[in-house]
Amino acid sequence: MRAVVQRVRDASVIVSGRSVGSVAAGLLVYLGVGRNDTDKDLRLMCDKIVNLRIFPDENGKMNRSVTDVRGEIMVVSQFTLFGDAREGRRPSYIEAAPPELARSIYEKVVDMLRDAGFRVATGEFQAAMEVTYTNLGPVTILLDSEKRF
Secondary structure (H helix, E strand, O other), X not given: OEEEEEEEEEEEEEEOOEEEEEEOOEEEEEEEOEOOOOHHHXXXXXXXXXXXXXXXXXXXXXXXXXXXXXXEEEXXXXXXXXXXXXXXXXXXXXXXXXXXXHHHHHHHHHHHHHHOOOOEEEOOOOOOOEEEEEEEEEEEEEEEOOOOO
């Protein structure tokens, strides 16, 4: 499982001209599910997301998590995080999970974050989305449950 985590002031998603979700200050998480991901990967990713210390403390150091600042979380599915463009010019998505598996794991991640007490908004799975956000910092962190980077 892969995620791009951004510290944001706000984030919103529009699909076909209608708003499907928005959050105030917190995190925007683009989430990609791999074909071999399991519940272990989703637990690891959720733990990492909610405990990642990328918010400033009183001294301006990044020592606080979204949990500490009581932030909100926007989760947007993005299979292209598994795009492999090392060869050729068209990325291969062979490592991305098929849609049925990806949807199931994506929904479990959202449920787990909500069960942890977060206000969570989402995009729309498999839709063409317009994502608007204000990245603070900017702060953008890449996560991989297999720790490839």
